[in-house]
Amino acid sequence: MNPTVLGAIFRRDFVSYFSNPTGYVFICVFVMLSALAAFWPPEFFSNNLANLDQLSGWMPFILLVFIPAISMSIWAEERRQGTDELLLTLPASDLDVVLGKFLAGVAIYTVSLLFSMFSIFLVFSWGLGSPDGGLFIGSYLGYWFVGIAMLSVGMVASFLTSNLTVGFILGMVFNAPLALFGVAELIVKDPATAQVIRQWSALEQFRDFERGVVSISSVVYFLSIAAVMLYVSMVLISKRHWAGGDDGETKGGHYLLRTICLLAIIGAANIFLTNHDARGDMTTEGLNSLSARTIEMVKNLGADDAVPPIRVDAYVSPQAPAEYASQKRDFLATLDELAAASGGKIRVTKHEIENFSEQATLAERAYGIEPRQVITNVRGARKTEEIFLGAAFNCGLDKVVLPFIDRGIPVEYELVRSITTVAQQKRQRIGLLKTAVELNGGFSMQGAIDETQLIRELKKQYDVVEVDPASPITEKYDVLLAVQPSSLGPAEMDHFVAAVKSGQPTAIFEDPFPIPGFWPNVVGTSQPNPPAGGGMMGMFGGGGGPPAPKGDIAQLWNLLGVRLVGDEIVWQDYNPYPSAGDMVESTWVFVDEGNGALEPFSELDPITGGLRQLLLLYPGSLRGDAREGIEFTPLAVTGSNTGTLTHSDIQMAARGGFGLRQRRTGEQYVLAARIAGEAQTVEKLSLDALNEKAADNEDEADADQETAAAPAPSPLNAVIVSDIDCLADPFFAIREMGSSDDMLVQWNFQNVAFVLNVLDSLADDDRFLEVRKRTRQHRILSKIEQATEDFRKKASEKSAEFKDETRDEIAAVRSEFDEEIAKIEARTDLTPVAKRQLVEFTRTRLSRSRDVKIEALEQKRDRQIRQSERDLDARIRGVQDFYKAAAVLLPPIPPILLAFFVFFHRRSAEREGVAKSRLRFGKAPETTPQNT
Incomplete structure (x- = not known):
């Protein structure tokens, strides 16, 4: 060369x-x-x-x-x-x-x-x-x-x-x-x-x-x-x-x-x-980077040669609405990164399919993946579209299907969890304790009850097995989930406490005031069970049988070394969402850095480390007994602007229509805690007492023999949360929705992540604790947003002004109507019968006129609002069109300027050193008389 x-x-x-x-x-x-x-x-x-x-x-x-x-x-x-x-x-x-x-x-x-x-x-x-x-x-x-x-x-x-x-x-x-x-x-x-x-x-x-x-x-x-x-x-x-x-x-x-x-x-x-x-x-925001834990899990897939390759079929629509554009981008990008990190163990096939195509039919038949109807906002108008955004994971004979990945769900977490789950030879098991809370669905007098979103979420990772505490719980589970165990009967309670005592990892959710709208026929900790036969018998006067007896939940608290007052409900005067206004009540207890607690979350515990916010509704409180051998670790703590109220306070307020009787205490309450220690600690105390009593009647050798026969201590491993409302479906729905400009309040609580972290941690599965909290931040057209925000605000103010004016005018029309009727009723020159007839006649005559005026005012208001929306749309289009024109007209300017510079520079170089008389546009020599 x-x-x-x-x-x-x-x-x-x-x-x-x-x-x-x-x-x-x-x-x-x-x-x-x-x-x-x-x-x-x-x-x-x-x-x-x-x-x-x-x-x-x-x-x-x-x-x-x-x-x-x-x-x-x-x-x-x-x-x-x-x-x-x-x-x-x-x-x-x-x-x-x-x-x-x-x-x-x-x-x-x-x-x-x-x-x-x-x-x-x-x-x-x-x-x-x-x-x-x-x-x-x-x-x-x-x-x-x-x-x-x-x-x-x-x-x-x-x-x-x-x-x-x-x-x-x-x-x-x-x-x-x-x-x-x-x-x-x-x-x-x-x-x-x-x-x-x-x-x-x-x-x-x-x-x-x-x-x-x-x-x-x-x-x-x-x-x-x-x-x-x-x-x-x-x-x-x-x-x-x-x-x-x-x-x-x-x-x-x-x-x-x-x-x-x-x-x-x-x-x-x-x-x-x-x-x-x-x-x-290369991205500044790390839009394509996988977490170290995800990379480790994916690389470990190839460590076991017995695991066949994992085939991923991703189904997406060619065009996604604006609200799902970033989610689709993250979905496809993460699949590519996972496939690249797996070294050929993960094979991804992407299908861009139309809603009514042959491929759409095959996706529905093979995996049950269907287009999901989503609500979009197109230039201020709400519309519905149907899009595909799902995936199927196959490994050997096992498969996991994600029908749709909503925009509020972390994409990396969903994908890596599905991949590792389908690659497992055997899934971990969650034992779902059968209580009054029917998480797993079933039947009632009103009809079939669907399984909750929590169970659907858990089935993506675990085998969920229902556990009936009517008989002793001898089988071991990776984690036992007990929701409102206070509803158990005496024998059931004994069996459940025995399981916890045996060292079974257990997640306990106990609530002094379950919200009826979330959990029908579920009562608080200190309340008696509802009558047998449910509410339908009461509707027909039968009232059902007597309420089922409750077991003594105090033995559970004694075993775990905690105290939970069954009739004490915590409230907190703290609202991190001012835009929500009166929607947020003091009984909505938020746990985050702004509530005033020194350590709202235990950062050292994997369950709460890295969490930003948690919302518990009408929760109770937990207190540790400081018992030797048992470690009480607070996981979620309120601020000090707090107090308490009772179940009866809420019932009296509901019946009487007045405010809650809240007692201010200024105490920081523990809402969730981890319990670890030896289950026999409590039993040792009672055994020592028995030995001391027996020493008065028996010799010392017999006492030593009894002590030697005591069973070996079993480790306690439990997490207690003083609220069950955090498990309700609305929290899962809010997570799926994600952030949206259409929402009045942009909720940021992480209840779903917290609940799943509790179960994963107790099951000794720390693979997803960090991945679950990861989010990706895409850059948006911020200046366009700023330019149009004022227009939206003015349009909103104008619409509110139109509504207020119309409301006042309607009120004036109704007031005029009432005044006319009042004048007739105030007349003394008419008999009661004549007055009543005249009132009815006038009411009939004026009501027609009133209704016509009100309808005209409402139509005028609607026209003004529609015109305001059209003006808003026109202004937004004007902003976009302006930047479109600028985007087309400005870019060609630099090369044009360079072209002119090169042209004149070359012309100048060509003219350098050349006599003007030889230039094409040079000046001709002047003539003199001598030359003529």
């Missing part, structure tokens, strides 16, 4: 491109098309994400036009001008010539790309928002790799012709598969074949860069195309030596075989790297 010749060829081609105005025209067109693709699709503003997703979808097709415009002149122009023979006589190898021209084309494309990058970033920063720098650079790095691959292909096309137009067309034709394979499903009807074709398209290989991930497999893919095409270009140049003739020998078959071998080697390398990839996340 001769660097001098290579550099000379590079400079010649590079400078000649920018010496021609046509080059700047192509750059301006490229920059303008890039801006149009980035900012003009309606998804850009509706998704409200500061990224280049729309441009990434269109870039291969833009390059399909722009790259041939660069590559068509690489060799065709040399042939057209007859300078190719002169170029080949230089003291350089064919490799020098090919590399020099290729690098010149790459440099030209790089300059064009830098113009586009600078211009689009300027538009973002100036008027839209701050994009993720790593994501932005990663996307453009991907564009660069796609471009150099297409340039190499276009270079081969240019070597085949001496006509620029033909070179341009051939460049488009040869590059078309790279772009069109990305939409193979539009061409090939078989989904499996389309998936294979799409996998090798430039668009699919670019996906990593689009998400801000630099992967070795994608880089090698594009460089492989460039290497093969450069080799083909060298073969085409060297053809003059071996093409045959009078003295030559044809070597076409030889070079064809060498090219095929090169393709085989590069193809094998790409397949190997696809399964053994190295990746790096």
Whole structure:
């Protein structure tokens, strides 16, 4: 390789491109098309994400036009001008010539790309928002790799012709598969074949860069195309030596075989790297990074060769509404990262399916995955759409299905949990203690009762087994879940306490005041069980049988060394959501850093470490007895702006219609605690007492023998939560909804994560404790949000003003009506019968007029509100249209300015040292009388 010749060829081609105005025209067109693709699709503003997703979808097709415009002149122009023979006589190898021209084309494309990058970033920063720098650079790095691959292909096309137009067309034709394979499903009807074709398209290989991930497999893919095409270009140049003739020998078959071998080697390398990839996340927000715990779990999947590969079928809609755009992005990105981290153990197949397609029918039949109806907000109007966003995980004969991943659910947690669960040879078991709380569903006088969301959530990870405490609980479970155990009968309570005493890990949720709307027919700790037969018998006067007796729950508290006053309900004067107003009551007890507690959560305990907020409704309180051998660890603690009330206080307030009788104590109450120690600690005390009593009647040897016969201590392992409402379905529904602009209050409590952490920790399964808390923050169009927020606020104020005015006017009409009736009733010159008749007549006559006026006022109010909404929509569209116009008009300005600078600089250089008389527009010499 001769660097001098290579550099000379590079400079010649590079400078000649920018010496021609046509080059700047192509750059301006490229920059303008890039801006149009980035900012003009309606998804850009509706998704409200500061990224280049729309441009990434269109870039291969833009390059399909722009790259041939660069590559068509690489060799065709040399042939057209007859300078190719002169170029080949230089003291350089064919490799020098090919590399020099290729690098010149790459440099030209790089300059064009830098113009586009600078211009689009300027538009973002100036008027839209701050994009993720790593994501932005990663996307453009991907564009660069796609471009150099297409340039190499276009270079081969240019070597085949001496006509620029033909070179341009051939460049488009040869590059078309790279772009069109990305939409193979539009061409090939078989989904499996389309998936294979799409996998090798430039668009699919670019996906990593689009998400801000630099992967070795994608880089090698594009460089492989460039290497093969450069080799083909060298073969085409060297053809003059071996093409045959009078003295030559044809070597076409030889070079064809060498090219095929090169393709085989590069193809094998790409397949190997696809399964053994190295990746790096460039995003500032870590949008694609997996937690260390997730990577560890995924890599451990391959440690057991007995576990077959895990096949993941992801079903997504081609277009997701704005509210689910980031969730879909995280879903697909996380699947790719999990597959890459598994070393080929996880195989992902993505299906983009329409709602009524054949693939949609197959997804429903095979896995029960159906399109979910979601509510979206399109320019202020609420609409419903049906979208796919689910996955099925298969490993051997076992499978786990996620029908839909709601936007409030951490994607990484859901996916890694499903993968590790389906790969397990045997799932852990949760024993669900049968109490008055029917978490598992069943039947009642009112009909079937569905299983709760908690049970559905647990079944994704555990085998849930119902445990009947009517008989001794001898079987061991990974964790035993007891909800409102105070409802158990005496024998059932004894069996349950014996199970806890035996060392069974147990999660106990006990509530002094369960909310009736969540738990019908479930009473508080100190309240008697409802009558046998339920409420239906009472409706017909039967009243049912006597209430079932309750067991003594005090023996459970004595065993665990805690105190829970059954009729004491905690309240706290703290509301972290001022926008909620009166919706938040003092009996809604929030645990977070703002409630005034020194340590609201135990950061050292894996259950609560990292939690931000917890909400318990009408909870009780826990106190440790400071008993030797038992460790009482508070997990959730209130602030000191607190007090208590009783169950009867709430009932009296409900019957009398007055406020709650709240007693202020200023105490910090423990709402949840972990208990660890020896179950025999309590028994030892009673045994010592018995031994002391027996010493008065028996000799010391008998007492020592009795002590020696005592059973070995069993470890206690329990978590107690003084509320069961945190298990209710509404908390799961709020988690699924996530944050939304339509919600009056953006709730941030983590009740679901807390409950699942309790069960996982007791089951000694710490795999998901940290992953469950991870969230990803996408950059949005913050400046657009700020620009439109004032419009929304003014429109809301105007709508409220219209409603207030209408309310006052309606009140005035009704007041006028009442005054007319009052005047008649105040008359003394009429008999009671005549007065009553006149009142009825007047009421009938005026009520019609009143109703007409009220209806007109309501119609006027509705028209004003609709007009206000139209004005809001028009203003928002105006803001978006303004930035759209700016996004298209501003980007071409830098290359135009550079073109003018180069033009005038060249003109100035050409005029330097030239006599003015020789210039085309120079001044003619003056004539004198002597010259005439």
